[in-house]
Amino acid sequence: MSTTFQLDTATSRANPTPAPMKRLTIPAIRQRKVDGVTAQPVVMLTAYTARQAQLLDAHCDLLLVGDSLGQVIYGLPSSVPVTLDMMAAHGAAVVRGSYHAAVVVDMPFGAYEASPQQAFESAARLLKETGCAAVKLEGGAAMAETVAFLTARGIPVMGHVGLTPQAVNVLGGYNARGRSEAEAAKIVADAQALDEAGAFAVVVEGVVEPIAIAVTKAIKCPTIGIGASAQCDGQVLVTEDMLGMFERVPRFVKRYEAIAETISGAAERYAAEVRARTFPGVEQTYQPK
Numbered sequence: 001m002s003t004t005f006q007l008d009t010a011t012s013r014a015n016p017t018p019a020p021m022k023r024l025t026i027p028a029i030r031q032r033k034v035d036g037v038t039a040q041p042v043v044m045l046t047a048y049t050a051r052q053a054q055l056l057d058a059h060c061d062l063l064l065v066g067d068s069l070g071q072v073i074y075g076l077p078s079s080v081p082v083t084l085d086m087m088a089a090h091g092a093a094v095v096r097g098s099y100h101a102a103v104v105v106d107m108p109f110g111a112y113e114a115s116p117q118q119a120f121e122s123a124a125r126l127l128k129e130t131g132c133a134a135v136k137l138e139g140g141a142a143m144a145e146t147v148a149f150l151t152a153r154g155i156p157v158m159g160h161v162g163l164t165p166q167a168v169n170v171l172g173g174y175n176a177r178g179r180s181e182a183e184a185a186k187i188v189a190d191a192q193a194l195d196e197a198g199a200f201a202v203v204v205e206g207v208v209e210p211i212a213i214a215v216t217k218a219i220k221c222p223t224i225g226i227g228a229s230a231q232c233d234g235q236v237l238v239t240e241d242m243l244g245m246f247e248r249v250p251r252f253v254k255r256y257e258a259i260a261e262t263i264s265g266a267a268e269r270y271a272a273e274v275r276a277r278t279f280p281g282v283e284q285t286y287q288p289k
């Protein structure tokens with residue numbers, strides 16, 4: 001067991017020299033929505049590494065260490081094989097790289113579904129080993145008891161309804177949800193169950209827009225949309241997707257940059273210079289005096 005006791009969870013700094021900014025709290029995020037109105041939308045992006053967290057931190061309210069790292073970082077075919085060890089390692093890196101945003105870590109498939117007790121053990125491990133402020137888990141009414149169990153025991157929980165990628169083997173694919181009346185009603189009921197169980201926010205992923213709006217109106221805590229609606233109380237995207245780094249992106253992704261081209265272009269120029277023996281130049285070499 002490698003519990004990292006030198007972590008200061010408020011600042012993530014091993015040695016808390018004057019904290020420039022206090023980290024946002026989960027109750028502050030929950031309180032963004034008052035009587036159904038969210039004056040300041042919640043800004044969330046995924047982060048998997050310390051450096052990425054450093055660059056995103058000042059601009060975000062929440063950093064999500066998503067289990068999407070399975071596909072994005074590890075090249076896995078889905079998020080199903082992602083482990084608690086992976087989430088703990090990347091969660092700790094993101095907490096170390098940030099001091100302003102609150103860090104939320106995804107609970108991976110298989111680490112929480114069996115019972116509230118199993119969920120508590122997994123979530124407590126993530127809080128202890130990473131210094132994150134909250135965990136996220138997928139599922140609606142079936143997870144309500146677990147959400148209440150964790151929240152009552154000191155672990156804030158973010159819910160996740162609609163397109164829940166860990167259930168890809170049940171859903172049959174990554175297509176948008178809520179197109180039939182029965183499916184739409186279930187999504188609203190799932191979000192309500194999570195809200196009533198004490199979730200501090202609920203991700204609404206891959207849901208037809210009118211249903212995403214209905215969910216946002218139906219629950220008291222903030223909704224965080226991805227492939228949902230601008231009327232959600234906040235938004236999240238996978239950072240690599242919005243940077244244009246990931247090869248295959250869903251319709252809901254907006255590319256704010258084309259970083260893949262920048263990276264392969266740099267590698268192309270480097271390779272050409274190595275082959276032409278023009279790199280390293282005088283500036284990059286050590287001379288005797």
Ligand SMILES: Nc1nc(=O)c2c([nH]1)NC[C@@H]1CN(c3ccc(C(=O)N[C@@H](CCC(=O)O)C(=O)O)cc3)CN21
Nearest residue numbers: 068071072079165174175176238241246249250251252
């Ligand atoms: N890089 C990345 N971005 C994500 O958003 C993401 C992951 N990975 N991994 C975990 C899940 C998987 N996700 C996905 C994956 C594919 C689609 C997709 O291709 N959807 C179709 C829907 C077609 C339809 O319903 O009509 C699309 O074309 O948008 C959506 C979400 C969302 N999550």
Ligand SMILES: CC(C)C(=O)C(=O)O
Nearest residue numbers: 046066067068203236
């Ligand atoms: C897309 C977000 C909501 C997520 O769960 C992830 O990145 O794993």
Ligand SMILES: [Mg+2]
Nearest residue numbers: 066067068106
């Ligand atoms: Mg996830």
